[in-house]
Structure formats: structure tokens, C-alpha cells
Amino acid sequence: MIEAKNITFSSGGKSILRPVSLSLEKPEMVVILGPNGAGKSTLLQILAGLFEASSGTITYGGRDLASWDISELARQRSYLHQHNNVFGAFTVEDIIEMGRYPYFDMKPSKEDKALVEDAIRDMELGSRRKQVYQTLSGGEQQRIQFARAILQLQDPKEEKLTDKVLFLDEPLNNLDLHYQYSLMWQARQKIVEKGGMVIAVLHDINMAYQFADRIIILKEGNLVVDDSTEKALDADILSSIFEVDVRKVTLSEKEVFFSTRPLASGKQSAGNAAVSSNQFKI
16 A cells, blocks of 8 residues: 655755665554664654655555645545644644544534544543643543544545554654553544555554554664564563563463563663663653
8 A cells, every 4th residue: 555665855955764665465463663863753754754754755545745726635644743733722623623623614514523422432532622722631632633634544434444554653642541552442443454554663562462553663764673562572682682681571371561671780871771671662
């Protein structure tokens, strides 16, 4: 569905992404991991058509991304940013309804309204629906923006979301554990299980292990891992990339978690000296 060939990106004379090639062809959840500054968000934005690559090509369904009309592309993919600035006294309901803008001219249809109601219910925002967006907590705002992004891909006339793509840039920011799990579960159920694709930048390796079908890892602008979740999240590979001692702990066939501790004395750098042995986030 998405084919990226030799994508690079430079800014201010600095190379952010070195040649990266990817083929994303089937319904799955793809998680992009990597150290800070590895180029994760840059790659995500280029794949979504928000940034133009310095070189290389991207196609959606065999068609050059640059040839897509803006309104057409808006119905093909949606994007949840790390930070979402909203100006004006828009309510929760207003913001979520914005996800339907690519589908109507003057006012939403009954089908659009029904989708908005479903989203408000699913994200547990019923008691907040008439509140002004800026008065809500960061976690509540994140849930609202996630609902908007999901709605942008929905088609009341089509149950399947074949070839549609949801891009999530650090979607778990500001969310407690309950909503972190809920958001990832809904991304799978509402997009992947209906034939679409989710591509997400995450920092939580344990969440990635639970939900991802495929893992991509970047380091210093290079694609260093692209494999199934089980193979990509190898403790030795992760230890090398993130320069901490990563341990994979297996409690049962379905219960696995990752923990970390500083590297052995003499191998520890100043940059990771403060890393604790708590749950590993990258």
C-alpha cells in the first residue's frame, strides 16, 4: 500500500534521515522505535505527506504521494500529532466533528453525527462534550484528538477501511495506563481489524510488544531494524541500540515484559548513568 524508496531528509545542513526504504502492504500495526533524535517523527511525517523528503519517492497504492489531492488524501490517511494547538472556544464535540470535515461541505449528515456520538462514547468523553477544549487536561485533549483522527478514516457506507492509514506520533503522551491501553486497543480494533494500517511512533517498548505486528527501529537517521515484533525486540539488539542493559522477562507464554538497568561498570556512559531498572521506555 505504501512504498518508500531511498527517503532522505536534511535540515540546516544536518542529515536527519539517511536513505530509508520501506514497503507497507497489509493491514497491521507498525511501531517505530528509536533513541531521541533518531528521526522517528520525521519519517512518520514524510510518510504521511506532511513533510517533503529531500530525496526519494513515496507511493500510495502505486500512485505518487505528491499527485494526491489534499481532500482526497485527507480521506485516505489521518495523523495524530505529538502536540495539538487549538485556538478558539471549540468544544469537545466540535473538535471530534472536525474529523468529518473531509466528508461534508456545509453541515454534517446524520451518519456523520452518529459517528461523532460513537466516538464520544468510546473515548469516555460524554460528560465533557460541551466543555471548551482548552479547559481540559492534557490526557483528555489527547483522547479527543485521537477520536478526531479515527473519525477521519471512517466511511458510513463502507465497513472495511482497506488501504487507509492512521499515523500516530507519540499517541500515549499524557495518558494514564487505562487510557494508554484503551487507545492502542481501539487503534487495532477500529483500523487494523477493518483492513487499515496503523503506523505509530512509541517510546514504551512493553506497549509496542503487546500491540505491534511489526517493529521498525531507527538510530541516528538510519533504519537499523525492520522485522516482526518477536524478532525485532531482541534484548541484545535493544541493548546495543539504546546503550542500556535490556532484560526480557518471560512469566508465561503470553506474559512478557522488558526491564532495564545501567550497563556494567566501565561501559556506562554519562548519557545513561541515570537510567533506572524500571519499565523500559524508549
